Amino acid sequence: MITTFDAPPQRVAMSGTPSPELAKRISITEVRPHLSRGRYAIKRIVGEALRVEADIVKEGHDKLAAVIRYRQLPAGEWREVPMTYSYNEDEWSGTIPLDAVGTTEYTVAAWTDRYASWVDELSRKVGAGVAVASEILEGAAMIEETAGRVGGELAIVLNAYADRLRSAEHGLEAVAVAQTPELVGMMHDQAQPDDLTEFFTALRVTVDRERARFAAWYELFPRSQGSVPGEATTLREAIDRLPAVRAMGFEILYIPPIHPIGVTNRKGRNNSLVAQPGDPGSPWAIGNEYGGHDAVNPELGTLEDWKAFVRAANELGMEIALDFAIQCSPDHPYVREHPEWFRRRPDGTIKYAENPPKKYEDIVAIDMWCDDYVNLWQELRRVVFHWIDTGVRAFRVDNPHTKPIAFWEWLIGEVQREHPGVIFFAEAFTRPKKLQELAKIGFTESYHYFTWRNTRQELEEYLTELTTTEQAEFLRPNFFANTPDILTDYLQTGGRPAFKVRVALAATMSPSYGIYSGFELVEHAPLHPGKEEYLDSEKYEIKGRDWNAPGNIIAYITRLNAIRQQNPALHLWTNIAFHNPDNENIIAYSKVSPDGSNRLLIIANLDPFQAHSAWITLDGAALGLDASSRYVVHDLLTGARWPWQGTTGWVYLDPHDEPVHLFRIEFGG
Amino acid sequence: MITTFDAPPQRVAMSGTPSPELAKRISITEVRPHLSRGRYAIKRIVGEALRVEADIVKEGHDKLAAVIRYRQLPAGEWREVPMTYSYNEDEWSGTIPLDAVGTTEYTVAAWTDRYASWVDELSRKVGAGVAVASEILEGAAMIEETAGRVGGELAIVLNAYADRLRSAEHGLEAVAVAQTPELVGMMHDQAQPDDLTEFFTALRVTVDRERARFAAWYELFPRSQGSVPGEATTLREAIDRLPAVRAMGFEILYIPPIHPIGVTNRKGRNNSLVAQPGDPGSPWAIGNEYGGHDAVNPELGTLEDWKAFVRAANELGMEIALDFAIQCSPDHPYVREHPEWFRRRPDGTIKYAENPPKKYEDIVAIDMWCDDYVNLWQELRRVVFHWIDTGVRAFRVDNPHTKPIAFWEWLIGEVQREHPGVIFFAEAFTRPKKLQELAKIGFTESYHYFTWRNTRQELEEYLTELTTTEQAEFLRPNFFANTPDILTDYLQTGGRPAFKVRVALAATMSPSYGIYSGFELVEHAPLHPGKEEYLDSEKYEIKGRDWNAPGNIIAYITRLNAIRQQNPALHLWTNIAFHNPDNENIIAYSKVSPDGSNRLLIIANLDPFQAHSAWITLDGAALGLDASSRYVVHDLLTGARWPWQGTTGWVYLDPHDEPVHLFRIEFGG
Numbered sequence A, B: 001m002i003t004t005f006d007a008p009p010q011r012v013a014m015s016g017t018p019s020p021e022l023a024k025r026i027s028i029t030e031v032r033p034h035l036s037r038g039r040y041a042i043k044r045i046v047g048e049a050l051r052v053e054a055d056i057v058k059e060g061h062d063k064l065a066a067v068i069r070y071r072q073l074p075a076g077e078w079r080e081v082p083m084t085y086s087y088n089e090d091e092w093s094g095t096i097p098l099d100a101v102g103t104t105e106y107t108v109a110a111w112t113d114r115y116a117s118w119v120d121e122l123s124r125k126v127g128a129g130v131a132v133a134s135e136i137l138e139g140a141a142m143i144e145e146t147a148g149r150v151g152g153e154l155a156i157v158l159n160a161y162a163d164r165l166r167s168a169e170h171g172l173e174a175v176a177v178a179q180t181p182e183l184v185g186m187m188h189d190q191a192q193p194d195d196l197t198e199f200f201t202a203l204r205v206t207v208d209r210e211r212a213r214f215a216a217w218y219e220l221f222p223r224s225q226g227s228v229p230g231e232a233t234t235l236r237e238a239i240d241r242l243p244a245v246r247a248m249g250f251e252i253l254y255i256p257p258i259h260p261i262g263v264t265n266r267k268g269r270n271n272s273l274v275a276q277p278g279d280p281g282s283p284w285a286i287g288n289e290y291g292g293h294d295a296v297n298p299e300l301g302t303l304e305d306w307k308a309f310v311r312a313a314n315e316l317g318m319e320i321a322l323d324f325a326i327q328c329s330p331d332h333p334y335v336r337e338h339p340e341w342f343r344r345r346p347d348g349t350i351k352y353a354e355n356p357p358k359k360y361e362d363i364v365a366i367d368m369w370c371d372d373y374v375n376l377w378q379e380l381r382r383v384v385f386h387w388i389d390t391g392v393r394a395f396r397v398d399n400p401h402t403k404p405i406a407f408w409e410w411l412i413g414e415v416q417r418e419h420p421g422v423i424f425f426a427e428a429f430t431r432p433k434k435l436q437e438l439a440k441i442g443f444t445e446s447y448h449y450f451t452w453r454n455t456r457q458e459l460e461e462y463l464t465e466l467t468t469t470e471q472a473e474f475l476r477p478n479f480f481a482n483t484p485d486i487l488t489d490y491l492q493t494g495g496r497p498a499f500k501v502r503v504a505l506a507a508t509m510s511p512s513y514g515i516y517s518g519f520e521l522v523e524h525a526p527l528h529p530g531k532e533e534y535l536d537s538e539k540y541e542i543k544g545r546d547w548n549a550p551g552n553i554i555a556y557i558t559r560l561n562a563i564r565q566q567n568p569a570l571h572l573w574t575n576i577a578f579h580n581p582d583n584e585n586i587i588a589y590s591k592v593s594p595d596g597s598n599r600l601l602i603i604a605n606l607d608p609f610q611a612h613s614a615w616i617t618l619d620g621a622a623l624g625l626d627a628s629s630r631y632v633v634h635d636l637l638t639g640a641r642w643p644w645q646g647t648t649g650w651v652y653l654d655p656h657d658e659p660v661h662l663f664r665i666e667f668g669g
Helices: A114-127 A133-150 A152-166 A171-178 A181-189 A235-247 A303-315 A333-337 A373-388 A405-418 A432-441 A456-468 A489-509 A554-566 B114-127 B133-150 B152-166 B171-178 B181-189 B235-247 B303-315 B333-337 B373-388 B405-418 B432-441 B456-468 B489-509 B554-566
Strands: A027-032 A042-045 A049-057 A064-072 A079-082 A084-087 A091-097 A102-112 A203-208 A215-219 A252-255 A319-324 A352-355 A358-364 A394-397 A423-426 A512-516 A576-578 A586-592 A599-605 A612-617 A630-635 A641-645 A648-653 A660-666 B027-032 B042-045 B049-057 B064-072 B079-082 B084-087 B091-097 B102-112 B203-208 B215-219 B252-255 B319-324 B352-355 B358-364 B394-397 B423-426 B512-516 B576-581 B586-592 B599-605 B612-617 B630-635 B641-645 B648-653 B660-666
Touching (some): A027 B432, A049 A064, A049 B432, A091 A102, A114 A133, A152 A181, A235 A303, A303 A319, A319 A373, A405 A423, A423 A432, A432 B027, A432 B049, A456 A489, A489 A512, A489 A586, A489 A599, A489 A660, A586 A612, A599 A612, B027 B102, B049 B102, B079 B091, B133 B152, B133 B181, B152 B171, B152 B181, B235 B303, B319 B373, B405 B432, B456 B489, B456 B576, B456 B586, B489 B512, B489 B554, B489 B586, B489 B599, B586 B612, B599 B612, B599 B648
Parallel strands (some): A042 A203, A252 A319, A319 A394, B042 B203, B215 B512, B394 B423
Antiparallel strands (some): A027 A049, A352 A358, A576 A586, A612 A648, A630 A660, B049 B091, B064 B079, B064 B102, B102 B203, B576 B612, B586 B599, B630 B641
């Protein structure tokens, strides 16, 4: 059996004498889905089935056979599933199960099904009334050749079929014998094709666990979990806050860096250049005399305390995402032990991190391409494995775009090979191509730009791009509604209704969403109006909060998270469809589960100040409704129910009452 | 200088120690246009400029530089043109000239522009009022390092700039020195980047001559150019017909096979199985005692006569496309000399060509994958070169989809390497993916499916798919209005108006179009109603025609071809836009030249029986018109003129008068 491969991406010059290796018999011209023909892996979730399509062409009228070949990397057994043609005999498809977290590679192989080609020719000729004596001899010879090759019991059965074929009294009888399922199956199974051709490469799919797609995230600073401003809490004390967070329905806790914080140039309150005594410093200014990236800040506790914190979260059903920020305070042990890892100025001093006019006086940047970068990268790999050993299964990566893309591709590959399912969550930045590239080379999910999409048109265009283009194959946005760096103008000015609208949009548009603590208390004071920085930011001081402060929206968020759990339509990403209200302040979209049993229709008033009403024209196809449909829209947020008919509905949404309807479409009773 | 290449399509496992080769500093994630990342060449026409785009990303805030590198294959010098970024610093573009017929390969290289990065940082800091003493030292050192490396006169100039920089009295002066164009240019030219990265492969563009895109084709059988049925004409006699064909405005003559025709199982009139004495046989049943694929049928003349025919056509300004049909009559010399090239039945006889229930009793199929295929392919290559030596510059390929795709890729490569600009024109067949694959691997143009697209919706969908999808990069349809095998129902029943409509659509929708002779005489009798075969088909008998028969549309076709010559908008393919008549029987589309100076609006009544009128809503953007525009629509077919205003017009089209308006939009006078 000769296996050839369909052409490599760059055609090898086939000049002069045609060469047998290049003269492939079958052209597998494309296999889908793919990203850049296999340069990058697509992403899926374990338990899903992956539909694979291939364009396969060969000259003439022969019948082909094709299979998807796939295996778990690095060294799983190759398995095969048959493909069937779906369009005009040249477009094939099949489905492979994705039953393990990790990386699966898949490719397509095809060959001429000589027996099926012969049966097809025979039956077409018999149908046309053409004499087929010669064809019968051909077929019998093919069966006998197979019998001779396989021998044993099979050969006896095959030879009997060959005899029956030769003795057929007319064409129709010969066709009946030829098409006997047992014979067809044996000839298929025993085929030894001389033109087996495989697609030129294996494509890859990164199979993540369910939490990579569907999770409610909550960011908290362990040191600020008390009620008295300025009085820091330890990790052990912060454990006491976890039940309340879990009670709201959150599943992943994102924890900013827990490492020792630098003293040199420590930032004071509100990012001031001079810290006052007692100011705790920014957790992102990593490293001091007590250690660096692998240490726990003594003010928070010990490594054992950290493990206890992780365990406590796990026991409540939450997991931990730890921050991974590749940068150092000037007091970091690396600065002393590895001066070669840092850039110097002409005067010999180390360069501070900066993006003029922004300057980060409390941190110095690591030179990721220093001469010693191999050891530097290995050390960073060690740090990540160190935290995985404490129970961390997710990393929120700070400023990934300022470190080499090749580094991330290497690091994520290293980690996920030993620990499949570890999540890398990339901070966002305003360079879409770079953000997409980081997602392509391996980041599991990304913050992305939800916070800056506020109008109906912005949201519709944004979600349509993300869910209907190639980006849906590799980019998983996590709709954080706020972060310690991002308090949007909409939230600053829109009050409680704005917070309710934005968290409802985040929680229902994207299966992954999150809030940074304080959101539930409607904290909305900016450092300066027009800027997105918080006043008295938790980054630079110890906050104390009344977690039951009046006006909080804890119950609202709790309800949203419960609805997310109970409605499978909200567990998926690309199943969003937009509907058409006649008022630009109102947005309407639906999410429907693949089996159609769970249909949600979300309608929000985006104006946090004024009540609006709208007639809404529904996309009936998206919702499985038509003009004659009668159903109840059941608001899962309030319990209210309305009878609707057909594909038009009317809503009135007062932001000071309820700015959002989260309808489930229900039939009967 | 280290040149690394962006990642290969399949990521090499970067496990364990990060490897320097794989740790590429810059990611060139995509280069466009491409087909399957370089597996296939895109197509363009000589004299065009090719716009190349690239996504290039690197961590951090450094300024990059990028070039397109390109060269003529097989061994041209590499040349470079700079790219500029067009979007958010990560999307780059540039343009390369395509000034020679043949294959050009192109790729993209990028590197960090250290000097530009430094200038950017300096000016941003000065703008922010930050002290820059250290930055000035850095820059001066960089300039001096370059001076030391290049030496000579340049070094003197560079060192002087370094001195001026060091002695700058304030930041703004330093920025002014740093941005001096002479200095910027020298630092750019003398840069020796340590991170020069090239895209992982070179992409290819097949550059064809103008005739590959824009040509009016005419098919004629040299043996049937007389006026008396049954009286064959020779090649020398057929020369007399050429001036009349040229006078109609045709540019390429497609000539069916001119080779000796088999006697065994020769087909009689109307494809009958038994030929009568004197029946000439089908020209596609190639080969008899007088020779095979490299011979001229003695009934037509000699090889010298053929050369005279080609010369005569050339002298009139026409070129010849010769049929290339890889099949043999049972009397072909190959059958005797190379029995191993043919498939046999169990009884030892050679298999006839067939596609059940169709059977071609007068030809046997060559087994392109026979054991001796290397010699077979070489022989076929020899045949093609033989006809090129007689002046043939184009081949119309019969049934290409029944021969191996790998064969065509090899053959076309062989031919075009020695004879750039030779056109391969593929017969069409109803397997779109296979047809597309043949276009991708090298066929210059294809018949495609125009003949079977007759309604407005069919035509609009068809043209939109061909001109707006990836297919526009590689597939050039040639809109033949009829062929010896295809007399559509529309033509059979629609009479003279149908012929005028179809030829006008073909000639104005596609820059390449054609007719098979007899079309201009409105020949429309089918062998059987409902079939597309002609009655008394020229394939099986000697026709005689009155070329001035009443009712002919020679003047109409002549006018169409003249209009095509005079209007550059008709020389292009993807510049079509559709407009919106309020009557489904009326189609309206425009073609506009790239500079906007030539604007054509074609409006046709597709109903060959009834007059129709329509109000037409024009796509103003496509035509450069708005509500206030006043212009004249000048019918180039009739000379009539109407004043129109804005983006609405009205037409009344009586098929028995003129079924088509071919308007030029004219302003002034």
